[in-house]
Amino acid sequence: MSSPLPKRASTxxxxxxxAGLVSLRYVVEYGERWSEGEEPLLVEMEAEIGGTFRWRGYENAELVSSKQLTCFSDFRYPLDAPDHPSLPDYVKYLNSxxxxxxxxxYIHTATKLLSLSKVPSPTDGFKHSAxxxxIDxxxxxxxxxxxxxxxxxxxITTGLHVTPNIPIIPGLNSKPSSPNAPEWIHSSEYKSRPxxxxxxxxxxxxxxxxxDVAYxxxxxxxKRVWMGVRTGFLSFPKVLNNFRVFGTTFDGNLPIDGLITNLFETAYVHPWVSASHIRWFISDAIIKRVLWFLTGTEAGCNQWAGQLPLERQGRAYVFLNKSAKAMPFINRPFYSLSPIHKFFAHYIEDQSYTQNPEKKIDIVPFPKAFDAQTGQAIFDPPPEHRKKETAWKRExxxxxxxxxxxGYQQEWGWLGDEEYPRGPDECDIRGVTSEKDLSVAFIGFVRPGVGAIPPIAEMQIQLFLRLSHSKIPIPTSPETYHLLHSPTSRIQYGVDHSTYMSTLAKDIGSAPSLKQLWKEYGWFVLFVYCFGAAFPTFYxxxxxxxxxxxxxxxxxxxxETIKRRGVIGNIFMGVIPMSFYALVNLxxxxxxxxxxxxxxxxxxxxxxxxSIDTTQPKIKIKTM
Known part of the structure; x- marks a missing residue:
């Protein structure tokens, strides 16, 4: 900490x-000017910046979203850096x-916020007391x-991953504890293979x-690995490669979060099309057929077990699980691609799988209890759509x-005044702020199905500054970006990355028109914008x-993200989808x-x- 804490802070x-760092940058550069002794202040309770990436990471962990999408709009990773940097490398990026x-x-580390309350009848604009x-x-x-x-x-940028969510399982971590219960830890305590x-x-x-931990x-x-699964998951590799099609190996090394195009997907979308989510459902249907041809299964990309119910498989419903290294070991008891199908197309497993021919990860239901005498896990049968998973009763x-x-849960006990929103679920403006008080924001509290939180946070702070400085009116357009979560899902704060980013850009006034791009930058930038994903730099x-x-x-x-797809890739991932969605919107x-x-x-x-009922439920962040 370089200087004493100020008595006042403009922000x-x-x-x-x-999310906190990008918010600070925008406040310093684009926020209101402050008097001496009232400069912006960022407080971090840990000794160093970096948040979850610094303090809750583990050995061999990498970003699952690509550097192209994850880094901020005007401060980029080098072109020759890996597409998915390690967590320590990403923390270095944040420090840079x-x-x-x-x-x-403006940053004070080892400083914890104990409580926040409203100042009664403030006369000088300083309405919050912190x-x-x-902390040593x-x-x-x-x-x-x-x-x-x-x-x-x-x-408030305290993030989604701070307080561990630990379900109580009788015989394991319930009180009184069983003397024969196995040792247990939360993933926040896992650091390395030993x-x-x-x-x-x-x-x-x-x-x-x-x-990651299973792998x-x-x-x-x-000696042995089991994975307890409740409903299921949707597995995709974070990089699209390793397909063998008609005797040719496709190794395009394409991060999947950069494959969705802008034109007619997020730009120039008719409100009825947006409200109906028809483009999500159509793309899901097409992707399932492509996956079946390439890998033999529609449940995910080369996913033969742990699948979601059929009606909830797809981009519209869940977060893609982009950590796929464990999947071959999960698939081992269930893989059943026919030789004829394999002749035409199949997925090539990596060497870690082929070099461990006896290793497997057994999928079991989430345990309902542990036997007090033996320490053995006790299961109910898995849901009907996963009835082929029988390891729970065989062994x-x-x-x-x-x-x-x-996962983690959010706690708002330090928000001492009832006038404050209790998290983003009570923020009626894009899950960022509330019409009741435009001086409070929650940044970085939505999670994209495919994408990254940092660029979303950058767009959110842009919106908040415009609103809190009365530069734009409060947005009234429908919120059509929420994922269609099951009502019983613990996580209700998912959004479609592209749709949410585009919505914020339109609110802010930074969503470019095609004519505007062509007149100011020419056809090349226009082309990249149309074929590119919702990168924050576009806005x-x-x-x-x-x-x-x-x-x-x-x-x-x-x-470069478009060029590496190749001509064929851009036809199938760009021209054909855009042409189809153009027809739908027309x-x-x-x-x-x-x-x-x-x-x-x-x-x-x-x-x-x-087209009347176009709103989705507000962002919900449940606690347990």
Whole structure:
């Protein structure tokens, strides 16, 4: 910490992860000017910045979203860097971001926010009172007495991954504890392979961390690995390659989060098409058929077990699980591709699988209890759509170690005043802020089905600054970007990355029109924008946050993401989908014109019934 805490802050930012850092950068560069002694302040309770990427990572962990999509709009990774950097490398990137934009003077680490409350009847705009506590970075003990500061605005960026979510399982972690219960840890405590080496490991949870821990257990090596799965998951590799088609191996090395195109997918989409989500359903149907041809199964990419119910498989419903290294070991008991099918097309497994011919990961249901006498896991049968998974009843599951890869939950107890929204679920403006109080924002609290949170956070802080400075009206367009989660799902805060980014860009005034791009930048930038994914740099070509660097980034790095698809890839991933969606949107525009002309004559409502209810439930972040 380079200087004492100020008594006042024009903006207080809570959390030093990517969302907090990009928020600080925008506040410093684009926020209101402040008087001396009232500069912006970012507080981070840990000794260093980096958030989850710094403090809850583990050995061999990598980003599952590509560098092209994950890094910020005008501060990019080198072109020759790996597409999916390691977590330590990403933390280095964040530190470089801080240095590049000279943010260090505004950052105070080892400083914990204890409580936040409203100032009664403020007369000078400083309406928030924050109680802060300095923390010893080694002992984690408080230093001195709490310090109170006042702030005009508060931006909460504490993230989705702080407080471990640990379900109570009788006989394992319930009270009183069983003397024969296996050892257990949460994934936040897992750091390296020695923790699982030579043990029988039960991994609970089938998200990306669960997949990583299961794979790391296989490679440690452990003696045995099980994975407890509730409903199921949708597996995709983070890089599209390793397909053998008609005797030719496709090794395009394409990050899948950069394959969705803009034109008619997020740009120039008719409101009826957007509200109906028809483009999601169509793309899901097509992808399933392609997956069946390439890998023999529609449940996921080369996924033969742990599948979701048929009606919930697809982009519209869930987060893709892009940690696929464990999948061959999960598939081993179930893989059944016929020789004829394999002759035409199949997925090539990596060497870690072929070099471990006896290793497997057994899929079991999520345990309902552990036997108090034996320490054996007790299961109910899996759901009907996964009835072929029988390891739970054929073999005894008596682990030495249980790893809870069950995610995290959010706690808002430190929001002491009832006037504050209790998280983004109470923020009625894009899950970012509330119409009741535009001086408070929650940044980085939505999760994309395919994509990355940091660029979303960058767009969210842009929106918040425009709103809190009264530069734009409160958005009223329908929220058609929410994933269609099951009502019983624990996680309800998913969004479609492209649709959400495009919605925020339109709110901000930075979504470029095709004519505007062509007139200002020419056909090349226009082409890259149409064929590219929803990269944040596209939304800095125009609008209030226009960047001088955007054109060069589009013409080099973002063009490279399109070029590496090749001609055939761009035809199948670009031209054909865009042509089809163009037809769908054109049909909607024609139908709208016809309806507008005919409806009054027939006494029908001016708005078609199927387009009236266009809103989805607000973002929900449940706690357990």
């Amino acid at each position: 207080l930012i809570v959390g030093g992860g990517p 971001y801080v240095s590049h934009f000279n943010l260090t003077p 109680k802060l506590q300095l 970075s080694i002992s984690k003990q408080p230093i001195g007495q709490p310090i109170c500061i006042l702030a005009k605005r508060v931006i 923790q699982v080496r030579d043990k029988e490991v039960l991994v609970l949870g089938c998200g990306e961390t669960g997949m 790391e257990s296989i490679m440690a090596p452990s 005894v599951c008596k682990p030495d170690l249980v790893v809870f890869c069950t 800095r070509l125009t609008g209030p946050y226009k960047s001088d660097q955007a054109q060069k980034i589009v013409e080099t790095e973002l063009w 049909s909607a525009y024609i139908l709208e014109i016809v309806w507008t002309l005919v409806a009054p004559l027939l006494g029908l409502p001016e708005t078609p019934l199927f």
